[in-house]
Amino acid sequence: xxxxxxxxxxLLQRTALDFVTGTPAIARLRKLRDHRDERGYALDRYxxxxxxxxxxxxxxxxDGGLGAGFAELVLVTExxxxxxxxxxxxxxIVLAGRAxxxxxSAAHKASWLAPAIAGDKVLALAYARRDSRFxxxxxxxxxxxxxxxxxxxxxxxxxxxxxxxxAYVVAARTAGDDGDRDGVTLFVVPAATPGxxxxxxxxxxxxxxxxxxxxxxxxxxxxxxxxxxxxxALLARxxxxxxxxxxxxxxxxxxxxxxxxxxxxRERRQFGVPIGSFQALKHRAARLFMELELARSAxxxxxxxxxxxRGAIDGAQPDAAQLVSLAKARASDAYVLIANEAxxxxxxxxxxxxxxxxxxxxxxxxxxxxxxxxxxxxxRFAALEGY
Amino acid sequence: xxxxxxxxxxxVELLERELPARLGGLPPPTADYWGGRNPELPHPLSxxxxxAMAERxxxxxxxxxxxxxxxxxxQEAKILLEELRRLQLPPPLVGFGLSMIGPTLLQFGTxxxxxxxxxxxxxxxxxxxxxxxxxxxxxxxxxxxxxxRFAGDDLILNGxxxxxxxxxKADWMFGIFRTDAGGKKQEGITFLLLDMAQPGVEVRPIxxxxxxxxxxxxxxxxxxxxxxxxxxxVGQGWTVAKxxxxxxxxxxxxxxxxxxxxxxAGGNALAELARAYLGxxxxxxxxPVLRDRVAQLAMDERCFALTMQRSADSxxxxxxxxxxxxxxxxxxxELNQRRQELMVALRGPxxxxxxxxxxDERELAQTRDWLRSRGNTIEGGTSxxxxxxxxxxxxxxxx
Numbered sequence: 044x045x046x047x048x049x050x051x052x053x054l055l056q057r058t059a060l061d062f063v064t065g066t067p068a069i070a071r072l073r074k075l076r077d078h079r080d081e082r083g084y085a086l087d088r089y090x091x092x093x094x095x096x097x098x099x100x101x102x103x104x105x106d107g108g109l110g111a112g113f114a115e116l117v118l119v120t121e122x123x124x125x126x127x128x129x130x131x132x133x134x135x136i137v138l139a140g141r142a143x144x145x146x147x148s149a150a151h152k153a154s155w156l157a158p159a160i161a162g163d164k165v166l167a168l169a170y171a172r173r174d175s176r177f178x179x180x181x182x183x184x185x186x187x188x189x190x191x192x193x194x195x196x197x198x199x200x201x202x203x204x205x206x207x208x209x210a211y212v213v214a215a216r217t218a219g220d221d222g223d224r225d226g227v228t229l230f231v232v233p234a235a236t237p238g239x240x241x242x243x244x245x246x247x248x249x250x251x252x253x254x255x256x257x258x259x260x261x262x263x264x265x266x267x268x269x270x271x272x273x274x275x276a277l278l279a280r281x282x283x284x285x286x287x288x289x290x291x292x293x294x295x296x297x298x299x300x301x302x303x304x305x306x307x308x309r310e311r312r313q314f315g316v317p318i319g320s321f322q323a324l325k326h327r328a329a330r331l332f333m334e335l336e337l338a339r340s341a342x343x344x345x346x347x348x349x350x351x352x353r354g355a356i357d358g359a360q361p362d363a364a365q366l367v368s369l370a371k372a373r374a375s376d377a378y379v380l381i382a383n384e385a386x387x388x389x390x391x392x393x394x395x396x397x398x399x400x401x402x403x404x405x406x407x408x409x410x411x412x413x414x415x416x417x418x419x420x421x422x423r424f425a426a427l428e429g430y
Numbered sequence: 431x432x433x434x435x436x437x438x439x440x441x442v443e444l445l446e447r448e449l450p451a452r453l454g455g456l457p458p459p460t461a462d463y464w465g466g467r468n469p470e471l472p473h474p475l476s477x478x479x480x481x482a483m484a485e486r487x488x489x490x491x492x493x494x495x496x497x498x499x500x501x502x503x504x505q506e507a508k509i510l511l512e513e514l515r516r517l518q519l520p521p522p523l524v525g526f527g528l529s530m531i532g533p534t535l536l537q538f539g540t541x542x543x544x545x546x547x548x549x550x551x552x553x554x555x556x557x558x559x560x561x562x563x564x565x566x567x568x569x570x571x572x573x574x575x576x577x578x579r580f581a582g583d584d585l586i587l588n589g590x591x592x593x594x595x596x597x598x599k600a601d602w603m604f605g606i607f608r609t610d611a612g613g614k615k616q617e618g619i620t621f622l623l624l625d626m627a628q629p630g631v632e633v634r635p636i637x638x639x640x641x642x643x644x645x646x647x648x649x650x651x652x653x654x655x656x657x658x659x660x661x662x663x664v665g666q667g668w669t670v671a672k673x674x675x676x677x678x679x680x681x682x683x684x685x686x687x688x689x690x691x692x693x694x695a696g697g698n699a700l701a702e703l704a705r706a707y708l709g710x711x712x713x714x715x716x717x718p719v720l721r722d723r724v725a726q727l728a729m730d731e732r733c734f735a736l737t738m739q740r741s742a743d744s745x746x747x748x749x750x751x752x753x754x755x756x757x758x759x760x761x762x763x764e765l766n767q768r769r770q771e772l773m774v775a776l777r778g779p780x781x782x783x784x785x786x787x788x789x790d791e792r793e794l795a796q797t798r799d800w801l802r803s804r805g806n807t808i809e810g811g812t813s814x815x816x817x818x819x820x821x822x823x824x825x826x827x828x829x
Binding site: 045046047305308309316317319320322324325326328329330332333336337339340341343344368369372373418421422424425426428429430 | 698701704705713714715721722724725726728729730732733734736737739740743744746747749753754757760761814816817818820821822824825826827828829
């Protein structure tokens, strides 16, 4: 594993950063929030991302992708995190898209994956209910056999990118109970399926999330992703992949919040001097810098661990899961710390809604509580290491 | 066969066959040999191993051959390290001559100074000590007061140095002395070398809270140094001293970084310790709070090691060392402190033994290691000074 960017990766990083910072990014998110925009992101921006090839990164050439990996994808999500870009790249491409790429039939791929890569359709993954916390065995939906069909009933919450999405990958309990890995089945559910309704939920970070209600929605065998009762491994796999993509976004967010804060320390004057000349504040800034550098190493390592050998994205290295947990725990602690400190170091202005820095605090907290917080991932790391 | 392959083959021949046959064996990897006029021998063959390697310039592989070095490129030096590691051999020689004053002389010394001092370092003949800190010049190093006054071709030295690592075992000292008390305090400092075997130099060991230490106090009463041993000119000592501190911090970072790598290779020793002292329940460390701390530290150490790797990979790829390298001294030493504290917590009351009955050897060593580790964030530049450096030089915050 080489923890250094190749020339191609450095170029991708620059392109992505230029694209995101080319528009007043936070102002855009603020406007979407203040207008209570139903979609919460911009379809035309998302189409541009697809044009740039970002939606094709983690797929094989056979599936219409670029055959690249997570080492590349985290550079894109890092840039998105810099601008808190709300476009649903992670839910549509990594969560649902990768699930279909890894477990879907040719028909699934033709109907959903190809248009998702093209940016024409948006997909989402429904895997949690209100009391799931971070437990992937607590499926939001029950699926009962009804002749040669399944009837899905239940409610999924905070489905990322879920409102106005075109189709969902849904985790449903077909056998057993909470806590059992067996008995979870993944379905591909078109949004227009009778009995499926979506309601936009409004979350602290203004991201598009939806509550999906399934009222005896009928699905067939052909809508099953992979094998009946054996969807958990695939679900866990794409959640790990999305976790790494998210840590890239978190890295971008903490970097931006940090740089804005350091700039403020340089320009804000009190007692006749820049407040950045006070040692109490210098030391806090230096500590945050250390956290940032450590987080970057963890994110790069986790992405490369998922990629395994170059181009072989299905051959992750043996301790990839540990590195995923390492990256998420690190990124969670660091982003929340940096965002909290960013507010404190901005002083009163940092508490106002008018100032942009508060958006980073909100996103930090939401990211921390997505796919497992630091405590969850330390527990998982310890278990994986055998203690 | 490429040049690198031929170099490796010759090295293997030397280390695996020729030297063991000639010397009747080689020292184990833990036997650090510091050399000097009256060298301590961690292993009976340490000195002969050092001398045999020095004949080929392999004690200072990347130094120029005219000063006793090996004249090797980076790739060959890396091969040497790899082969030593593979054959479980120690470096032939360690010490502040190789790690600190040698690189400084290569950067600032005159041709005569290099020819005089470097070969004696590479052959392990002279062991060096560092004379920097004083009772009133710790973090504020530029406040040194120990004085040097010219008397013909000599300088007369008076005053005191403190925290002289292995001062009682060293032959020569490099240090900073005040040659001019007027003007800005960074000016008027001179970097010079002196022979410690003279009546005007007295060395006393310092006992630390851990019960022992490598540190000494050094007193100068009309001691003498030669004008030809002034480095980079009178009054230019601050520039030299700062450059040398860079070499020192790299060494400390490498030390703890290497520790992190070895720990990784050797499995999680902390988890083993936790199992032994706390028990196991359902396959997990029985105490959930301490289990969480074990995991947190293991993850933080891994993350630190990855950052060291990232820095090294970046340099290998031809980039300049990135800003991440500024965190190694503070990050590595704080991790070691946390590790020591956690080991005390895991052993519980058994970590409290000082000596004698009721505690096993490792428990007793643990107590001392924990106490010693408190110094890690003070020696070699306190954490607070490191934070100042990051704030100023990396973040560009104003004075």
